[in-house]
Amino acid sequence: MRLENIVALTNARLVSQPSITSVEGIAFTARKVKRGNLFIALDHAEIEEAVLNGAYGIVFQERTQISDPEIAWIKVDSVDNALLRLLRFHLMEKELDVYSCDLLTLKLAAQLPSVSDFFVLNNSLQEAAYKLWELEPKSLLLFSPELSNPDLFVSSKTIPSIKESGITIMEQTLFETSFIFDNIYYERQLLSPFFIPYLDKLLSFLKEKKVIFRIRSFNAIDHFRPIFTNHDFQIKEFGASDRVLIFEPDISLVMSQIDFLRSEAAWAKIIYIVPDTMKIERDEPAIFTYGSQQDIIEILKNNTFHFALVAAQESSLLEHPHFHRQNKQLTLF
Template sequence: MNISSIIDIIDGELQNSPSISFIYNIKTDPKKVIEGDLFLAKNYEEIIIALKNGAFGIVYDFEMEVLDKEIAWIKVFSVDESLVKLFRFKFSTFNLEVYYCDKVTFDLLNIFKYLNKQIKLISSKLYRSTKIIENISEDEIFFSSDEELIKNIYPNYKKFSQKDYKIYNLIEHSLFETSFSYEEKYFQKLKIPSLYINQFLDVYNFFDTDLDFHKLAKFSHFKPIFVDKYLNIIDFGKSNKFIICQKNLDLLVNEISYLEKKYKYGKTIFISPIFIENLKEKQIVLENLDDLKHVIKKENFNAIYIMGYDKIKVEEILRLSLHENTELF
């Protein structure tokens, strides 16, 4: 792509008179830059790495001197907006199949995408998906769970089907494990809550082939962390105490409603960084996740629902050494 075309697309200002006039690919990770790439920089340190790796052009939105007059230095108002504009330009030259789907469906697609190499998932953090625009094909199918983003990139996007499927013989073995019949197939003890059966069937029908249901172990939404009385993590179903984490705020309302409806017989505590109104159960405001074990060690609970914090981080906090655990109690 010509440097002059890029400048027009991203509304940039060329800060020098470079000897190069063409770039090959767009990169946002300085370590992946190779000779001929255009690099979109977040800071000075990234630029130094990109230059060493052979960048032909630098796009940036902060004060920066021209370090190499041979390459193109393009200053913009916002690097993030520039990346959106580059995606929009690339997508506009093709007739593509582009879908918006909810976060649960997006994550299920990610689990089973190995079944169809034409599936391309666009992260809401767009810099993670720049490889997509290196070699776009009209045979590919694009998905995003960020509707505003996909609207900016490809206004002719469609909403991925989320039907209200007719299921039979529903058995909820627990909050986290479900069996049911759909059409001519019986799904036995899937590691997925009944809350997300519709999304699961959307993905199942989309692939139109047998899925390896063991891969649902990677499904992270409403996924329990079972703990013993000392808050040590133990195997699935080996305790009557569990912790659910949900960082995605868009899913909180439905998951909380599901928990309150399906788990009336257990004591639930809600934890969040800020106070949430209208919760029926006890609520704890936790501004620092490192304090989690100290806060809940004396609480009597069956379930803890943690809002706004990542499951992996919560597991790290809980995986203290035996010595640290015994000191807490």
């Protein structure tokens, strides 16, 4: 790539008078720099190592000392924006088949081992930069606007809705599902039936696109996450307690999860704990509001329940020092 093109693409300023006019290849970490590469200084501290490793160009943001005037020093206002612009131009040449989806679907897709021409963008742009740069032409790429800037792509489509469900649920609990898809039986997947509509849409899309994938087992994702505890809120193994805290960090999913729990666990005593800033249209005595984590702790301690859905919080709440009762030591005195 010629220097003038790099400068134009990144809205940059060339602050040296280099003897070179072009670079070959790109590197995002100093240890991967090869002679002739353009180095994107995502970590300013790696610049000198990149120069020693043979970089012909340095794209940088912070003030730095020009240690080698023979190479190109390319000053930008934002390294992140320069990275996005360079990747956008590079990906445009690859003619990718780009689709957007919601964040839940993306997280499920990230757990499906698949062929190399299907890529799930589920990391930050900096973390995914190298893999994006090395993508095969015409690859299928899936991203979520909730996580990634849509401006990275010249154009994209949305995963289509399905006309007919492809998943048949055979057995289910609130937090596990056994199902059939495409004549294959998947037994006791650690996946709540709440997620099945998202998975159904994803698998049907991949089948339509003729993507080869495998379902082994799902790992817990940080949504509708069940934590089994005893009455002192000590964590127990999965399924080993009749008291469950369910954590949902995404407030936009909470109302649908309330509806799911009401439908699928009508027999149970359930409480719903939501931020006091959340608008609740229903008059429901089982819904409690909180302003602080201490409020949540008090609500949990002062109510009996089988399930407690805690909105806009993660399971790390259980590490709060005020959560656990102080055990009294027996004494003869």
